[in-house]
Structure formats: structure tokens, C-alpha cells
Amino acid sequence: MFKDIIIGQYVPGKSVLHRLDPKIKIILTLAYIIMLFMLKSPLAYAAFAAATAALIALSCINLRFFLKGLRPMLFIIVFTAVINLFFTPGEALASAHVFRWTISVTKEGVRMAAVMFYRLVLLVTGTSLLTLTTSPLMLTDGIEKLLSPLTIVRVPAHEIAMMMTIAIRFIPTLAEETDKIQKAQTARGADFSSKNLIKRIKAMIPLLVPLFVSAFRRADELATAMDARCYNGGSRRTRLHESHIGKADILYASVYIAVCISVLALNAV
């Protein structure tokens, strides 16, 4: 499950979006999110949604992957929309009496609910565009590069990226191990499905202790294996994949920014 959230995301491909420099993609995704919260006019909303649809088409990724990304978020999206629908004060459209309370749906409430729904759906879609077209490694690489100016103020950019890489590498291993230990303890009569919450938490101990012990052992062995291959932190390190911002990246970013400005212009209408 955990595995699917983090690495099950990337869909390999050769589209324009796949080939872009990860740094550009991360920055533009941030711009996308900021834009989303600056929109006001319905026209701008429509234009922005159309631009997003164009990006999805450009990614050559089947729409169902985007829907799959939305599914776990569905509850939060609907919940937020419903809260806004009922609890926004304003001009009542309809109201009902439940016991001693009056629940009313206001005009503002409907508007807010629609806006929240729209924002959250596009927020998930927009970030999915990044994670679906960028491999976790490219992503960590991009983050490392973007954070690297901050090493001056002692942000450990390389170490953060290294930790992310190792996490990505070990998630499948640990997921498999969890499954195995869980089965082994079940074979010894452990009950992981008890309805009693306290029992269930207690049942986790025979699973978590071996998992931690193994994680520490792995960490220790990995550290030795890294030492043996002359690992010495980020300084002086070169990279196999040197990412360079090319003409295509600049062109794409320019078009992207132009579209953003146009949408903002519509916002003022």
C-alpha cells in the first residue's frame, strides 16, 4: 500500500513532459499550485482547467492513472466540499430543521463548495502530472539541485537526496519483509485482525520489533558497503546523469509562463 503511494506512481514514457528537466518541472508545479489559489473569476477557472487538460494530453498518460491518484483523496475532497456547503454563512437557499438545529445551504456555501472541489481536484491532478512523468530518482535529483544553493545556510541538500534515494530503494524490501514476518507470527498464533483496539496495538509488537531490528542491521551493512565504495558525502561527487537545462526546457517553461499570465489576465476580467 505504502509502496504504491510512493513508487507505484511513475509511468515510464517518452512524452515531452517525461523528458523535461526535473528542476523545471518541480518549479513549474509549485507555480501551478500558487496559481490555483490565486484564481477568482469563473473564466479563469475554465481556462486553467483547459490548460491542465492540455497538459494531461501532452503527457500521453492514460486518464485512468490520474483518476487512480484521485481515489485515495476522494474522501477528503468530498468532505471539504460538504463542510463548505453547509457551514458557510450567507444568503440561505434552503434550510432544514434537524432536532433543534437549523441547517441551511447558502448561496455562498454552494460557491465555496464548488471552488474547494475544483481546487483540490486540480491540486491532486497537477502534482500527479509531476510524479507520473518523473521517476523518483529524477525527482530526488531535482530536489537536490534545487536545494543545493541552500547548502550555504547549512541545508544538507545532498544528504536529504541520499536519504530519499535509499528510502525508495528499500521500501519494496521492507514491504516484503513485513509481509513475511506477519505471516511467520500468524503461524505462531498471533492475531493481527482482532477487533479490540488495544489487542491490535499489542499484536503489532511482534511485527515491529523484528522489523526495526532488521532495518538497523540493513542500515549497518549498507553503510559498510557504501564506505567500501568510497562514499564520502556530497562534496567532490560527480553524477552519471548530469542534467542540463536545454532549449526544449526553456521553450516549455516560456510557454507555460505565458499561459499562466494569460489566465491571470482573465482573472481580472
Next chain:
Amino acid sequence: MLETKNLYFRYRDEDLETGEVEYDEILHGINLNIKKGSFTAVLGHNGSGKSTLAKHFNAILLPSGGKVYVKGMDTADERNLFGIRSTAGMVFQNPDNQLVAAIVEDEAAFAPENLGVEPKEIRRRVDECLGIVGMTEFAHSEPSKLSGGQKQRVAIASVLTMEPECIILDEPTAMLDPKGREEVMRTIQKLNREKGMTVVLITHYMDEAASADRVIVIDNGSIVLDDVPKKVFAQVDRLRELGLDTPQVTELAHMLRHDGFDLPGDILSVDEAAEKLMELFGKMRK
């Protein structure tokens, strides 16, 4: 290539309650000289000190007494560290716990990246070394999707990209199935025979040691046997005492000899055993 001079290694063991300090001596005065281009197998049961010895060749452990030299470089001198580690590359037992990267190709690139090699040169080495271990078609795979033998070959490639002259493998097949073991052994033999690489293989599998040109048996922190495989394996009873196996055909020949039949004591392979037994049957018919 690799040399130890009167090497001692002990762990300091302090009892927290009584404050007593004990020393747990793992290696007692090892003197060894491993020649360039040779293939040496180091045998011994678990706890004999064989892995401790291996870790000294890579400066992962430093001697408590005596000296270890890698191509003339003293492992105790910290300035030699990267030189030693890139001259004598080390592969470990657990294939899962020595891979850092989420993609095979990046794994192979890890060491030269650390050494600050030019990207173009890294590319060349990665392609070449994945080719040597036969993993080229998996360059873009995730290690977690590979078999044990394949992971171990990636681990070997990721050491080869440092272009070492010597490779030390610490029980690289202990966790593999027979197919994986064979893949790894074939790779090791290829490195030694075709690339002229000095190989030190730590193992407790006799059949693996049989392909080496020198076998060193360690027991209780000391070298007890050191010879060509044929001479070492002929000592069936001595090996059993040391908690080691002998190949089944060697044992068979040994038992037949014991019962008075005329067979050489240093038979290692099925082919050899079949040939000698046929001679014996032939003589009998006459």
C-alpha cells in the same frame, strides 16, 4: 598484491557491571601474501575469523597488531583509504543490503561518482562493467525486481566500476539458490581468467574453493592449511575436524582408499572420479 604481517585483531569487550575489560581475539598472527592475478579461496566455518580477515583488506577493520598492505599501501594510514578501497574492491554477503540505488545503472555508477570521475567516463565504465557481469539488459531495472544471483552480479559490477586490481568477496553466495551461486561463480571465474583480476573468495562451500588456484583454511583465527586445492581436499579427515565438507567424490575416493583400493586421494571432480574408477574396473576385468 595483498600482504599481512603478523596480523592480530581483537575486540575490546567491557563488562558494564563489573568494569572488567576482556579482549576477544579473532585473528592471531596471520602472515599472508596474495599474488597479483591469483585466485585464492579462504575457507573456514562461521566464527573462524575468515570474514574478519577479509574486512582488513578493505580497511573496514584495522589491525590491533601487525600490518596489512594493499599494493604496498598501509591500511592503518588514513591517507591511503580511498586508494586501498578502489584498488581492492569488496563485495558482501547479503545482496539486498549492499545496493544503495533504486536503479541498476545508478548502482553501478555509485562508486565512480563518489570518486569524482567525469560523467562521460562513468558512462563508459558502467556500460562496460554491466556487460562483464551480463546485466546490460537490466540496466534500467529496479534491484528489488531481480533474483538474488542478479543482485549479486550488480554488486560485483558496482565494485568493478572503480577499476580495482583486486576483488574480495565475503561469502557472496551464502544466501543464494544453486542457480544464483552458479551465476556468481561463473562471473568470478571470468574476472580472474579473462580480466586477470586478483580474486579473494571467502566461502564455506568446497565446490567453490575447488575452482581457485590456492586454498587457505582458517580455524580459530589462524591459518591451518594453505596449499593448492587438490592437496587441501585430500585431507578429508582433517577438513571434517575443522567443520568443513569435502566434495562427495573426494570422500568416496577416500573411503575406497581406506578399504585398500588403489585410487588417488586428490580427486575433486565427477569426471576425474569416473575416469579413475573406470581404470580400476578395467584392471579388475583383466
Next chain:
Amino acid sequence: MIKAEHVNYIYQPGMAGERQALFDISMEIADGTLNALIGHTGSGKSTLIQHFNALVRPTSGRIFIDGTDVTDKKTDLREVRRRVGLVFQYPEHQLFEETVEKDIAFGPRNLGLTDEEIKERVHAASAAVGLKEKYLSRSPFELSGGQKRRAAIAGVLAMNPEVLILDEPTAGLDPRGRDAILDIIKQLHAQNPRMIIIFVSHSMEDVAKTAEYVYVMNRGRLAIRGTTAEVFAEGGELVKMGLNVPQVTLLVNRLIEAGIPLPRDVYTVKYAVKEIERLLR
């Protein structure tokens, strides 16, 4: 008795990773037998043994342990798991308690036994695996590799299973440790006349030395079964499946091809020596 009837298992049905792991497995294993299950990695061995204690349910087909259908949804699974003890590969990785004693007691405690009974079980189980009393009060993490493995096996034995299944119990051990574990298996077999023991192994030498009956899995099917002698007499078939055959079996087959009238079912060194000497004298 274990009885499997037409067991099929499909892994992740309907998903991208769909793959049939077991094809129409039917087998019967009699009480009091010592069995080996062999096959290359991915042949379905581990999947099959997990069916025997209902950790995995078959896609179709049924499995009976002494007449109880373990594939029936109404069957009490905890009772099945008590009766069928399963020791996983590298079982020492599941140790978690503060002391070895508590760890071995984990299974019996889950069964709801009294403290008195638990204590008895722990002592009997640790004696059966040759784990010395003095280790019981230690942390399992302080033990050596071989001792850890014994403690883990004792943890399953303490459930008093009628069937004991061990998945590659000698993996990663040196010859001494391996022989110690094989001896424990043989002793358990000798001392428990009704217990079914099944062990999975990659080492044909271990199988030859230990098992009475051998089951060979190949690509999810039960390819060969029989007594150890019968199965090793099919040396050629085993080699085709990518399995290693004991060196003596290869040697004897070579000699038979060259016209020496040796029996085909030779699979131990002792037996080979006896037969060769008989012919030479």
C-alpha cells in the same frame, strides 16, 4: 495425514501481476513421514507449504489435515495453525522478545495455555532443538546465528504441532550448523512417531542424507514424487529442471552409462562405496 485435492493458486488475480503459481496439485502425505520438497526458486514450493496452514487460500481445490478441510471458511484457522507448524526461511529474523524463553513462549501463550503448561512446553521445545538451559534467560539478539535459528524452531515446536514444515532450514549456515539442524530434524522424526515433517531444501546432498520421501516441484506443478531412492534415480529429469543432483548420483550414472552394472538409485556416498566395492571384489 495431509491431503491436497486439485489445488490451483493464482497470484493477484485480475491485476497486472497475475500469475498462476500452482497448477492442479494433488498429493497425500502419510503420518510419521519425513519428507523433502525440492524445486528451483519460483517453482511454487513456498506457496504450497503456506497453503498447508492456511496462510494462503487456494484459488480452487481443497486441502485436508487429518480430515479437516482447511480451505473451508468455517474452519477455525487458529486451530489449523496450531496443528501445522511452519518455520519460515531465516526464522531468526522474527525473534522479538526480551528473552529466548519469552520468545519461545509466544506461540503457547497465544493458545491461551496456563503458565505451568507454557513453561513445560518451552523446556521441552528447547531440549528438542538442543538449546541449552542457560540461553533461555538471555536476549535472543545475543545468541549466535545457529542458536538463534534453534530458538526460532523451538518457538514453533512449542505449539506442539502435528505437522512441522521448515522452509529452507539450513539456508546460510556453514557445514557444522547445517548438520546440526539436519540432526535435529532427524531426531524429531525419530521421537515423534506420528508427526509429519516436511522440509524445503535447495541442497540435494541434505535431502539425500535426511528425507524418506521427496516431492519435486517444477513451474508450479508437482513433477516427481516418491521415495528418496526413486526420485534420485530420475537424475536426468532433475538436471533438466535445473536442479543439482548429488555428485555421487552423477558419478554412478556416468559409470552405469559406461556399462558398470550399478543400481540406479544410489544417492549417498556410503551406499555408493558399498556397491562399488561389491563389484570390485
